[in-house]
Amino acid sequence: MRVPRYWRNLPFIYRLSGWRCVECGAFHPVKPIVCSRCRSSEFQEAELPKTGRLIAYTVLKSPPKGYEEQAPYIVGLVELDDGTRLISQIVDVSEDELKEDMRVEAVFRRLRSNDERDVIEYGYKFRPVID
Amino acid sequence: MVRVDDVAIHGYGGYIPVYRIRAVEIAKVWGTDERELPVEEKTVAGPDEDAATMSVEAARYALRRAGINPKQIGAIHVGSESKPYAVKPTGTIVAEAIGAGPKVSASDLEFACKAGTEALQFVAGLVSSGRIEYGLAIGADTAQGRPGDALEYTAASGAAAFVVGRMDERAVAAMEAWTSYVTDTPDFWRRAHERYPSHTARFTGQPAYFRHIIGAVKQLLDEDGYSLDDVDYVVFHQPNVKFPLAAAKALKIPLEKLKTGLVSGFLGNTYAACSLLGLVRVLDHAKPGERILLASYGSGAGSDAYIFRVLDGIEEKRDKAPRLDALIERKRYVSYATYARFRGKINMG
Numbered sequence: 366m367r368v369p370r371y372w373r374n375l376p377f378i379y380r381l382s383g384w385r386c387v388e389c390g391a392f393h394p395v396k397p398i399v400c401s402r403c404r405s406s407e408f409q410e411a412e413l414p415k416t417g418r419l420i421a422y423t424v425l426k427s428p429p430k431g432y433e434e435q436a437p438y439i440v441g442l443v444e445l446d447d448g449t450r451l452i453s454q455i456v457d458v459s460e461d462e463l464k465e466d467m468r469v470e471a472v473f474r475r476l477r478s479n480d481e482r483d484v485i486e487y488g489y490k491f492r493p494v495i496d
Numbered sequence: 497m498v499r500v501d502d503v504a505i506h507g508y509g510g511y512i513p514v515y516r517i518r519a520v521e522i523a524k525v526w527g528t529d530e531r532e533l534p535v536e537e538k539t540v541a542g543p544d545e546d547a548a549t550m551s552v553e554a555a556r557y558a559l560r561r562a563g564i565n566p567k568q569i570g571a572i573h574v575g576s577e578s579k580p581y582a583v584k585p586t587g588t589i590v591a592e593a594i595g596a597g598p599k600v601s602a603s604d605l606e607f608a609c610k611a612g613t614e615a616l617q618f619v620a621g622l623v624s625s626g627r628i629e630y631g632l633a634i635g636a637d638t639a640q641g642r643p644g645d646a647l648e649y650t651a652a653s654g655a656a657a658f659v660v661g662r663m664d665e666r667a668v669a670a671m672e673a674w675t676s677y678v679t680d681t682p683d684f685w686r687r688a689h690e691r692y693p694s695h696t697a698r699f700t701g702q703p704a705y706f707r708h709i710i711g712a713v714k715q716l717l718d719e720d721g722y723s724l725d726d727v728d729y730v731v732f733h734q735p736n737v738k739f740p741l742a743a744a745k746a747l748k749i750p751l752e753k754l755k756t757g758l759v760s761g762f763l764g765n766t767y768a769a770c771s772l773l774g775l776v777r778v779l780d781h782a783k784p785g786e787r788i789l790l791a792s793y794g795s796g797a798g799s800d801a802y803i804f805r806v807l808d809g810i811e812e813k814r815d816k817a818p819r820l821d822a823l824i825e826r827k828r829y830v831s832y833a834t835y836a837r838f839r840g841k842i843n844m845g
């Protein structure tokens with residue numbers, strides 16, 4: 366049963382909301398007891414920017430269990446406007462349309478297909494920006 | 497009957513998925529005569545999209561336009577007949593995804609294709625009574641037709657969201673009046689454990705769609721003292737292209753007033769989002785001072801009719817999120833095989 370761990374991370378997985386270290390500025394998806402970078406214990410709730418650029422990508426043709434329905438799909442390294450880097454699925458675009466430095470934005474999608482009896486896992490993915 | 501002077505739309509958002517299937521592509525599979533197709537093409541949700549994800553997209557656009565803190569949202573009501581969970585409100589997922597709550601009421605509403613306009617009444621009522629500062633009303637569906645059924649040509653996916661609050665100088669449209677017209681009409685239904693809906697094909701026109709839409713519009717005009725000349729744009733529920741055109745003709749409404757909000761020809765019937773996406777497109781184009789008449793239709797059956805008056809706030813807020821036309825132009829065509837795989841019409845075993 367994966368529900369409890371997934372549920373604890375919802376604010377980050379759903380809307381990139383987490384905790385910023387007041388001392389050094391490091392961002393933590395889940396509130397730590399002390400900052401892993403500077404050992405400070407003071408944090409402020411913060412949301413990461415929802416836009417950024419695509420730095421690198423790869424196409425997954427034989428995906429792990431639970432992701433078969435979406436295959437083949439694109440996984441990319443995204444650098445958000447504040448410099449934070451995230452690995453994310455890139456959607457609504459085909460491989461031949463991808464360009465380096467392409468502007469992308471966070472969207473809310475189903476992450477994996479679950480058994481009908483399970484909780485549905487939702488979270489962020491990125492797509493080319495719609496103007 | 498309900499005339500409201502102090503409630504207004506502060507933000508709106510429409511979302512449709514990137515995928516489309518052409519009606520001729522579906523016709524090829526079933527051997528239907530291409531001249532009889534009800535729409536040109538329709539939207540198709542991607543394999544990772546459902547009514548909740550599309551609700552979130554539309555809600556995020558609506559919030560961007562409203563320019564408010566999500567914590568000011570006191571109610572989230574989602575109208576849909578394709579809820580991801582049988583038990584667990586879609587509004588809970590939307591609230592977490594937009595950063596609203598936990599001080600928020602959330603529920604799913606059902607009334608076939610008018611569940612979205614029903615949600616709008618609920619939040620407007622809560623705002624009007626002073627219980628909440630802002631409310632979020634959403635209509636969203638990933639509609640499904642039985643393969644080969646006439647509905648398969650039109651059943652589409654989309655969402656529309658509206659932030660409703662008290663009238664002020666930043667509002668985009670006043671909700672001037674609304675009414676509902678409901679009877680027990682078995683034109684279309686789905687029993688609890690059935691995957692696809694059933695419908696009485698001959699019954700869905702005259703006694704169902706036309707009777708309720710025309711009934712609701714006349715009721716609204718009579719009771720609130722409006723005439724059709726007061727209205728600049730008209731949006732009707734659009735299960736195809738023919739029905740709203742015929743309803744306008746029956747009411748002697750010039751087709752010019754219907755054009756902007758008639759989107760079913762290229763989106764299909766997005767069910768609970770359907771007439772609301774028409775409203776979104778009108779808000780993308782309308783000028784302050786213009787009036788919009790909206791009438792939804794939900795099988796079962798009923799129609800909600802509304803009068804909106806566009807306000808000065810529209811000019812500043814319109815381009816804080818992508819217009820619906822930007823999403824309409826963004827499209828990728830899929831084959832019937834891909835469509836069937838996306839929408840789970842093939843058993844993958």
Ligand SMILES: [Zn+2]
Nearest residue numbers: 386389400403
């Ligand atoms: Zn630190």
